[in-house]
Amino acid sequence: MTLITIIGLNTIGLSLGLALRKSEQKLTVVGVDRDSAAARKAQQLGAVERTQVWAGNACKNAALVILAEPISQLRDMFELIAPSLPQGCVVTCTASTIAPVLAWADELLPGGVSFVAGHPILDPTKAEDVPSSELFQRAQYCVVASPKANSAAMDLVCQLAVLIGAQPFFLDAAEHDGLVTALDGLPGLLGVALMSAAAGAPSWRDMRRVAGPAFARATASAETEPAQVAAALRANRENVARWVEMYCAKLEDVRAALLADDAEALTKLLSDAGEARDRWLRDHKSGNWDNVVVPPKVGMSTILGNMLWPQRTRPEDKPKKK
16 A cells, blocks of 8 residues: 655645545555644544554655645754655645745755645635535646656656645746736735734724624635734745735726726726636636646556556666675
């Protein structure tokens, strides 16, 4: 049986485990989480076969290690598991910022271990907080390989995406981080800014009494762990700053239209945004993306076997007698 270790049993980690164990591949899935309640939940759901407390021990015989951890913890995790990773092992992560993670992987992971990032973009019309083996169906799975990774490692992460129902989307790290910043990090930051602006207003004492569901939804990101969010923003600060500037420019357009009482400009801005959103959701539902590349299905066990077993001693690898 091929051993896959998932470190971080959040919704993504649990859903990956459920999808992998539902497949017909001969896989053993082990889970690691510092939270004992999360570990118990993983076993109760059937997302993992067993759990371990120590990440290093869980990686000793792993063919694939999936890090479903916040970016603030990834560098330390690479350092922790590096001594335990076997030759030929592939490490991947689900982080939404990739460039700094690639640098950490290249610095800390041992030779003979390949790193390929895999960031799943989930269905925007579905709830993300409920673990499910179907969570990744029709999702885009951004695949970015370290320059040190071999082609078989890239194939493996692509097949992981296909196996869980997602579609590989090949990018380089800078391109990925530039695209995702506006769509993943910025919305949460805007919610935090709205909460901060409202709470800092002289009228907040009365405003809070009339704040309803719309305000609660818009500012939900203010409840996230500050240190983790700050780490993610700092890791991608240039892209975040660029998109904040672009957003401020668009808000200035709105402000100018309001002050000028320009109904035409305001209506056009609203209608253009609504049409763009509608087209995006239709494209997502239909899978109507340009330049779609779907790799042929090859068993993960086959790829892992080709990667790992030849590296064990073969007759042609034995030193020749002089």
